[in-house]
Amino acid sequence: MALTTSLAGRVRNTSLPKSHALLPLLEAVVNGIQAIDARFGDDVEHGRLSVRIQRSPQEELDLGPVGPGRVALKPIVGFLVEDNGEGFTPENMTSFETLDSDHKATIGCRGVGRLLWLKAFDRVSIRSTYEDDAGALHGQQFRFSVERDVEPDGEADGLGGVGTIVSLDGFKEPFQKSALKTVDAIAREMFEHCIWYFLRPGGAPDVTVTDGDETVSLNNLMAEFVYSEMPATTIDVKGEKFDMVNLCLKSSTRNPAPRLHWCAASRVVMEENLTSKVPGLYGKLKDEASAEFTYACYLSSNFLDDHVRADRTAFDIAEHVQGATLTEDVSLDDIRAGVLEEVERILAVPLSAAREEGKARVNDFVSNRAPRYRPVLSRLESLDVTVDPSIKDQDLELLLHGKLQKLEADAIAEGQAVFAEDGSTPPEDYAERLARYLDTVTDINQSDLAAYVSRRRVILDHLDRLIRSDDQGNYSREDAIHSLLIPMRTDSNKIGTDASNLWIIDERLAFHEYLASDKTLKSMPITGSESTREPDVLATRLVDHPLLAAEGERLPLPSIVVVEIKRPMRNDASEDKDPIQQCLDYVKRVREGGVRTAFGRPIPPSKEPPAFCYIVADLTPKMVSRCEYANLRATHDGMGYFGFNEPNKAYIEVINFNRLVNAATERNRAFFDKLGLPSS
Missing domain, CATH: 3.30.565.10 (Histidine kinase-like ATPase, C-terminal domain)
Structure with missing residues (x-):
């Protein structure tokens, strides 16, 4: 039948x-x-x-994608x-x-x-x-x-x-x-x-x-795209022969990446991007005459002919071969590994030059943009960090950050292994392993410190831009500057210590028992006040016991810090809108309330808790008038006022925006200089 x-x-x-x-x-x-x-x-x-x-x-x-300028x-x-x-x-x-x-x-x-x-x-x-x-x-x-x-x-x-x-x-x-x-x-x-x-x-x-x-x-495309032919090579993968036709293609937008073309029956069946699969192989390479080219390989063999699918869009070959097998099965991974090894051999000279360019790119980026990686740069190189010389800054930052995380994870694992041997007879290499672990941890800690200092430089640069006028002569609103110093409408029970940049005003503000940002006095557990007025920033610190927000249960007496921020060049200070008097009123209300800690514990009464009032504002004519009315003294550089208000037992400081940035920069200058960051 x-x-x-x-x-x-x-x-x-x-x-x-x-x-x-x-x-x-x-x-x-x-x-x-x-x-x-x-x-x-x-x-x-x-x-x-x-x-x-x-x-x-x-x-x-046909209204499909046609690209700009095309009909x-x-x-x-x-x-x-x-x-x-x-x-x-x-x-x-x-x-x-x-x-x-x-x-x-x-x-x-x-x-x-x-x-x-x-x-x-x-x-x-x-x-x-x-x-x-x-x-x-x-x-x-x-x-x-x-x-x-x-x-x-x-x-x-x-x-x-x-x-x-x-x-x-x-x-x-x-x-x-x-x-x-x-x-x-x-x-x-x-x-x-x-x-x-x-x-x-x-x-x-x-x-x-x-x-x-x-x-x-x-036929003309052959001359248009192919820069030169390299010697054809043959590789052996588990007894199977594979022929490689190696080409140097002329670099253009049409040939942006190195590629491996898998061929069968005299046809290209599939292609694979080889970018970064060989260290130094990214986009364009340079020959001995510094002419740019893009590498392409056309791979063929009887094995591929025998295993191509009927529709010629893929191969009936396993991607991986798991575990040991009775036969020497050839997988795509096996073939790919053989090809990449041969590519690294035949392109040894241009790949070496590309790796050196990539190393120079990393060093330049670390020196000028990301000094936090400098203490661990030599260790990152041991993790095989090779980059495309044309990589964007943000992509390079992500790559280095990922490698640093791996370095930290490896250090944690090494430390656990080393300290697990305490109490037992240490092996011969124990001292060497311990020293290696401690050296790595030291470098990582230095990197963390460098990152912290670099972040301060970025914050100051951003603040400097915020206090300048735009092309239309307008200035940033208070909330933009406020949010940079500390997130608005929150308190220290909801944000981490790193979220605040109040160190710009006073380094001591990094240590507090309770801190509130743009919240009503009524909503603050430390005040007991029914007022719905909102100071920009209010903080308490325990005398002689500076504590972070999460540890704020110790007594006695808290100190009080109030920060008021005004829009750059705002000139509306008056008797009704006097930021100095507003700060003093906030201090008074806090003292008058049934004061409690952030965790609801009562604080013993005190007649004279120290108070500090900071007003960040430009010295417009009306602001100067309010400073003189409050009997404050001008600073030696004429960029601020200060004084002590005896009735309210409060130190008052009015800080011009330029003075704020300059003073914070000067306090951190030694750290910036150490990392090679601009300090002016």
């Missing part, structure tokens, strides 16, 4: 990802090149193959592929009518290319002329579709020269929308898919792609 085959079922079960929408066209092109080879042998220079792009005659436009094109509805190869001989016709034919199996054909045609196109028309042994011409003309299989399409009259015309019509919408649109892009896709024919001895026939009045020659 003979088995029958359903063409519709075979087409339905044939895989064609939309990302490979042009694969049916590429298969038709490869068939044409093979037909030319069969006719002309080594004289392929006599061969001709042309592809014509057919677009919709309607006025509708939308009419949708592609089909392709016409014409070659002067041997034509549809009786043997070729029989093979075409036989699914899964092995007629051309010796050159990697699987007999499924025509199924891909029907997967992406509604119908296919073929007109072909061949020459018999006696030199007479014969014609074949037929249609091919899912509904009607292969059917004659009239007599093939008016025979011209030997060759074939394949018309792929009715480009199905899902594939049409996913396919490349321009003649340049389609020609390049064809070139890369068929590049094996251009690289082989004897080269390829003349191949062109035409779209209206524009024609692109694939």
